[in-house]
Amino acid sequence: MTSGTFRVRSLQSGAITAVDARSDKSFARHLHDEFGVGLLTSGAQRSWSGRGPVEASSGNVITVNPAELHDGAPVGSSRSWSMLYFSQHLVGTLITDLEEGRCSVRELHAPVVDDPRVARMFANARIAATHPEGEPALEERLLTLFGRLFDVVQRPTRVPAHRLSMVKERIEEAPEQDHPLTELAALAGLSRYQTVRGFARMTGLTPHAYVIQRRLALAVQNIRRGSSLASAAVGAGFADQSHMHRVFVARHGFTPGAYAAALGRAGARTFKSETARAL
DSSP states (O other), X not given: OOOEEEEEEEEGGGTEEEEEEEEOOOEEEEOOSSEEEEEEEESEEEEEETTEEEEEETTOEEEEOTTOOXXXXXXXXXXXXXXXXXXXXXXXXXXXXXXXXXXXOOOOOOSEEOOHHHHHHHHHHHHHHHSGXXXXXXXXXXXXXXXXXXXXXXXXXXXXXXXXXXXXXXXHHXXXXXXXXXXXXXXXXXXXXXXXXXXXXXXXXXXXXXXXXXXXXXXXXHHHTTOOHHHHHHHTTXXXXXXXXXXXXXXHSSOHHHHHHHTSTTOHHHHHHHHHHHO
16 A cells, blocks of 8 residues: 655746655656656655666655656655656746857756755755745756756856946845846846856855845844834845844844844843844
8 A cells, every 4th residue: 555645836827846745656657748856855766767777865856857757666665755847948948048048958867966065956946936035036046956957067258347246236226126137137248147156256145145135234224223123124125024034043143133122221131042042
């Protein structure tokens, strides 16, 4: 007897399908119309693919091309996995960008990828795809993930520093506003992939991560001016106070409330106690 649980979600107007599963089932040979990229989160499985027989274990990234026959069976007991299926159109736009217009068709060569960096890239892309707060980062995370999976070699390109400085200035002028990657790339006169990589080399952060960092700085300014936490969050461009709270704690180790209390006459004690709990 087989057992298991499956959670399926349609995202990005159907361009992405997320599947989270745990099962001891053996699947007969089948195919998908989409590109599939996933992470085996526990256990192990053995499968046949159009690229040969493979075995994957927990922590491995697994991939499948459109119309590629494949099957899957657990090694031992049940295994669990998280998959993202991407429409061919979506991946085609990524390939065109990654290849700077030279090519729009590629295929994934490795059915199993044993690389913790790629696993982290997938996890970050999945977070961006499945959580509303992460959506602004989705484009750059997918470009980074597929750039690695397709083993894209970025050709040396002379990018005048002022182009990326223009992107940095645009963000700094209004961090509370939305800054779609497509618009930032157009401003720099670069592809989206070039913009992400070049900006990261210049600042140490991707454009979206830099936006979040500047929003956090603006939120701190708002709190220092006496704004309520809710007003400080919305005024800095965060979705809501809870979003600011998570970002604040992740980067500082203490809460915005503790910081606000520390600015008051009687706040130092609260600040210290909450900081200690955070550590």
